[in-house]
Amino acid sequence: MGAKRPLIAVLTGAGISTDSGIPDYRGPKGLWQRDPKAQELVTIGPYLADPEVRRRSWLMRRDVGALGAEPNAGHLALVALERSGLPVRVLTQNVDGLHQRSGLPERKVLELHGTAQRVQCVRCRVRGPMARALERVAAGEPDPVCEECGGVLKPCTVMFGEALDPVVLDQAEAIAKACDLFVAVGTLLQVHPVAALPQLALEAGARLVIVNGEPTPYDPVAHEVIREPISLALPALVRRIIAGEFAGDSGEG
Template sequence: MVEAGEWTRGITRLAVLTGAGISTDSGVPDYRGPDGLWTRDPSAVEAFTYPRFMTDPAARARFWRTYAGHPAWRAAPNAAHRALAELQQSGTAVRVLTQNVDGLHQRAGLPARMVLELHGTIHEVRCTGCDIRTPTAATLARVHAGVADPRCDDCGAILKLAVVLFGEYLDDLVLDHARRIAAAAQLLVAVGSSLRVEPAASLCSVAVRAGARLVIINRDETPYDDLADEVVREPIGQALPRIVAALRDNRAALAA
């Protein structure tokens, strides 16, 4: 077990970059792990590629079938999600930059304004024509009723979840905001991310160049391990609550 180090001292501004690994304890599968979505079915990637989604009705039907029964709808926040929410509630300025689309950080108690969803959310559907956004539940009800390729009720265009697919660019405003948060942090903790998906992974180097400490909590090696002050390989559900407790204790000592 790696003890929380000197890098926990004096931290009042924390940024946390979270990937799929933080949600696996909630029953949400990751993508590239031993039980990951792409590992079990590499061909599924095609349905999550923007050009294929937009041109192939069969790919869209597969996409909607996948999400209609996705475990994320039944998932509850786990100890790692709750630890970050509790840290924010204790007075530390916590901003979460998440690659996840499951909304579990907010369900754990983090205010929505404290969570920047880099890759969007499964809880909204966006029309690719008129750009209107609607709650996902209404579209999934249509899918469950047998509509394989749902279209917008207003303009008839293709509907998609409000998530960033492969081949889509991140929203420039969201990415700029994330870079500002990373640059302003004293400590950036990357949790459960392979750090192989750019530009989200590059937030690690943005933080380090601005003078922040970097800690990586992940089962496997990442391309940014050499930049880190500490690399933690133990399970996220154990490591993150312990690190959060050290941050909270050190902040309390500062205030005493």
């Protein structure tokens, strides 16, 4: 593990939020399985080109109810890990903001795919709260436009067909290379470039633990694979980490 101060990196995907009532995309009961056409609702090309896709997309955001979701035991376990004094960084593919709502400091959460808590105009780039846009949908605007310039509104998320913010990706890669323990939770590790982060950690000498209900490409090289439900498995894993089973001596976060 080396003499450097141990660092724990936790990559979270949709699976950590399903117990909060937010459906995942690719799992056996995920959104894509129930409605294969739903992927176009979060794909930038169709979204910009077709008003009907945008109308369906706004209804999906309304029905998913992510703004009203509450953190679950998995999120709270990571708060306990951070408050133990161990240095922790959470890299999340989720856009629901539940890590911050659960009590993790903003500076320790890196949102790889942006946030669904806010919207942005694709023309003038002005931003505003998602709650305000959904209020307009509820009031009868099926495809609310920018109140400043009339442009198309989209969530401040990275849609399919869009590139990740290079600054955010660079930060995530630096954390993966510097960590001693890399924990992947609730993600199938199939979407690049984020799916490359565990490999960077392994190449730098970190241990890899995977907590996921379905197999991932990294299972054969992981030091441990945990198949139990995340809300049960993650609190137990955190207790082991705090006890020193993986990360060794603690340092300041």
